[in-house]
Amino acid sequence: MVFKIAVVGLGKIATDQHLPCIAKNRNFKLVAGVSRHAKVDQVPCFESLGQLRASKIAVDCVALCTPPAVRLAMAREALDYGWHLLIEKPPTPTVGELLAMEAYARKKKRVLYAAWHSRYNKSVDMAKAKLKGHHVNFLKVAWKEDVRKWHPGQEWIWQPGGFGVFDPGINALSIVTKILPEPIFADSATIEVPANAATPIAANIRFKRGDGAAADLSAAFDWRQETGETWEIEIGTKDGMTLHLKKGGSVLFVNGKIAHEAVLHEYEDIYAKFARLLKAKNSDVDASPLQLVSDCFMLGKPVLTEKFV
Ligand code: NAP
Numbered sequence: 219m220v221f222k223i224a225v226v227g228l229g230k231i232a233t234d235q236h237l238p239c240i241a242k243n244r245n246f247k248l249v250a251g252v253s254r255h256a257k258v259d260q261v262p263c264f265e266s267l268g269q270l271r272a273s274k275i276a277v278d279c280v281a282l283c284t285p286p287a288v289r290l291a292m293a294r295e296a297l298d299y300g301w302h303l304l305i306e307k308p309p310t311p312t313v314g315e316l317l318a319m320e321a322y323a324r325k326k327k328r329v330l331y332a333a334w335h336s337r338y339n340k341s342v343d344m345a346k347a348k349l350k351g352h353h354v355n356f357l358k359v360a361w362k363e364d365v366r367k368w369h370p371g372q373e374w375i376w377q378p379g380g381f382g383v384f385d386p387g388i389n390a391l392s393i394v395t396k397i398l399p400e401p402i403f404a405d406s407a408t409i410e411v412p413a414n415a416a417t418p419i420a421a422n423i424r425f426k427r428g429d430g431a432a433a434d435l436s437a438a439f440d441w442r443q444e445t446g447e448t449w450e451i452e453i454g455t456k457d458g459m460t461l462h463l464k465k466g467g468s469v470l471f472v473n474g475k476i477a478h479e480a481v482l483h484e485y486e487d488i489y490a491k492f493a494r495l496l497k498a499k500n501s502d503v504d505a506s507p508l509q510l511v512s513d514c515f516m517l518g519k520p521v522l523t524e525k526f527v
Contacts, residue, residue: 221496222249224270224277227284228256231306235485236281245493250275267295277301279496287379290315294322302329304492308388311379313505313512320503330501331492334392338487340480341470345461346397348472354398356454359437361390363447375417382417384511387439393451393467395506401428402435404510407518412526419526423514
C-alpha cells in the first residue's frame with residue numbers, strides 16, 4: 219500500500235529531511251504541501267489544512283513539521299479530517315497537550331506517531347543493550363551548539379512553547395530516556411533566559427535516581443558555543459562500565475574503546491517505522507523526554523542573562 223502524505227510546515231526540517239525521505243520511500247507518495255509562505259515543487263500547495271481538505275485531494279496522513287506550540291490544534295484538525303499523523307519533536311509545548319492529542323487520536327481511531335529522531339541510531343540501540351541490567355550511577359550530558367548556526371532567523375524558539383535550548387536538549391533526553399535501564403528524575407536546574415526572550419539559552423540540570431541511591435547525574439545545555447558542536451552523553455555504572463556516546467549519539471565508545479560508528483539515517487528510519495505503524499494501525503507516543511523537560515522547568519531556578527541579539 220502506498221500512503222498519500224502531505225507535509226505541513228515547509229521550513230528547515232521539512233526541507234532537509236522529510237521531503238527527501240518521503241521521495242526515497244516507496245510506501246509514501248507526496249500529494250501536497252501546507253505552509254503559509256513556502257511551497258514545494260511538483261505538488262499542489264495550500265496555506266492551511268482546511269484549504270487542503272477543501273481541495274478534495276485524497277490524503278491518508280500528514281507530517282506536522284510546524285513548531286510545537288501550534289501542533290495540538292493542527293493535529294486535532296487533521297484527525298477530524300480522518301488523516302493519520304506523524305509529528306516532529308518536541309511533540310507539544312506541554313505534557314498535557316500531548317496526552318490530549320494522544321487521546322484524540324485514539325478517539326478518532328487514527329495513528330499518531332510522535333517521532334524522536336535522535337533515537338534512530340544503531341549506536342543508541344547498542345548503548346541501550348549494553349546498559350540492560352546495570353545500575354547507572356553516572357551521567358553527564360553535554361549538548362552545546364551555536365543557536366545562530368542551527369536556528370537562523372527562527373523567532374518561535376524564543377517564544378513561549380518554543381523550548382529555547384531545550385529544543386536541541388530534548389534530543390539528548392530522548393536518547394537518555396531510551397537507553398537508561400531505569401527512569402531518572404529532575405532534581406534541580408539553573409535555567410538561563412535572555413532578558414529579551416521567553417525561553418532559555420542555557421541550562422544546567424541535576425537528575426536523581428528513583429531509588430534514592432547515590433548518583434552523579436547531570437546535563438548541560440548551551441546555545442552560546444560558537445566553536446562547533448558538542449553533543450555527548452557519558453554514562454558510568456556501579457560495576458565499572460563506561461559508555462560514551464559522541465556526535466549526537468552516532469558514535470559509541472565502551473570502556474574507552476570505539477564500539478560503533480553509525481551512518482546516520484534517522485529520518486529514513488522514521489518513515490520506515492511510520493509505514494509499519496500505518497499498516498498495523500498502531501500509534502507510538504512516548505512522553506518521557508517531554509516530561510523530563512517539563513520537570514526541569516518545574517524545579518529550575520530561572521536566571522536572567524544578557525539580551526540575545
Ligand atoms: P522552521 O524552519 O521555522 O520551520 C517551521 C515551519 O512551520 C515554518 O517555516 C512555518 O512555515 C511553519 N509554521 C506554521 N505555523 C507557524 C508558527 N506559528 N510559527 C512559526 N512557523 C510556523 O523550523 P524547523 O527547524 O523546521 O523546526 C520545526 C520542528 O522540527 C521543530 O519542532 C524542531 O524542533 C523540529 N526539528 C528541527 C530540526 C532542525 O534541524 N531544524 C531537526 C529536527 C527536528 P510557514 O511560515 O510557511 O507556515
